Amino acid sequence: MKEFQGKSLSWELRDGVLELALHREPCNEIGSVTLEDLEKFATALQTVEGEAHAAIIYSSLKCGFSAGADLRELYRRSHEMDGKSAVEGVREFLERTHRVMNIIDGASLTTIAAVHGVTFGGGFELALVCDLIIADKMARFCFPELRLGLIPGFGGIPRLKRDLGNAVVRDLLLTGRSFNATKAQQIGLVSQVVGEGESLRAARATAAQLKKFDRQTAMTAKQFIKPIPYDDLKMEIDLFCELYMQPAVEEGLRKFVESSDAQPYLP
C-alpha cells in the first residue's frame, strides 16, 4: 500500500521515501487503535522495499511526537478485567507491539524519526527503533513509567542498553526525569538537533542523501551495527507483566487517569 489514511496515522510513499505521520489526538497516545494502524504500516514497510530507500516517522500534532502508551486504555484493562485476564491482554498487546517495533527496527529501508515536543515512554520507544533520530530543539524525552510502578514495555530498555552507555540508561530509567534535545545529542541518542519546526525538513534532506548509496550495502552495515536484542526484549515483556500484576500499578494508573491536577506529567 503506497498510501494510507487511518484513525491514528497516515502514510504516503513519495520519491522513494515512506513518510508516516502520527495524528491521533491528544498527543499520539499508543493504544489498540494506533497499534492496529502501526501493524498495517509494518506490512507496508516490507512490501515497498523495492521502491523505497528510507522511511520517516513524524507527528503532525503540535504537542509533540508522542506522549507514549495510552494509559487510559491500560487503566480500563486493569480496572474492568480480573487480574489474570488483564495480564493476558497486556501480554498480547505487548507482543503485538514488539512484533511491529522489531519489523521497523530491522527494516531494509533506513528509518528516521523526526521528533519535536513530547517524546515520552512508548513514543520514545518508537523513536528508538529508528536508525536515526533528528530532533527539533524543543523535543523532550522521558521514560516516566517508574512513576506508575512499571518499566517501559515497548522495547525501550533493551534498545537503550544497545545504543547508550549504561550510566545514562540507569539515570533515565531510575530517575524518570525528562531531558531536552541538546542533552539527547550529547549522550548519543539523537544524531541531529535542528531549529523549531525543522525536524521533518532535515529528515527529508537526510533521506535524499541516503538515496545515493547502494541499499544492500546500507542493509549490511545496519545489520552489523544495530542487532535486535531479542532475548532482552522477551525478558522485558515478562518483567512488565510481573509488575503489572502489582496493586501499586492500578493505583498509579488511577491517579494519573483521574487526576485533575495540572501537573500529571511532572514527577
Next chain:
Amino acid sequence: MPRSEQTLDEIMNLASAHFKVPREKLTPDEDFFKTLRIDSLQALDLLTKLENHFHVELPDYELQGVSDFRTLAGRIQSRL
C-alpha cells in the same frame, strides 16, 4: 539590575512570548500554571525553552512543587 532579577525578567519575557500572554499580566509570585493557563506538558515545553535560552540542564524533579516565576528563577540561577 541584579543578576537574579534579570533572570526573573528574562523568564517572564520568554513565558509571555511563548504562551502569548501579555507581559503585564505576569507577576513573579503568582501561580504560573493559573496565569498562563498551562498543563504539565506545556510546563515541560517552557522548561525546554528556558534550558535552551540559559544553556542549563534543569532536571524536572528539581521543579517539583515550583509554580511561581521567582522560585523558578532561583532554581535556574543556581545552575548558571
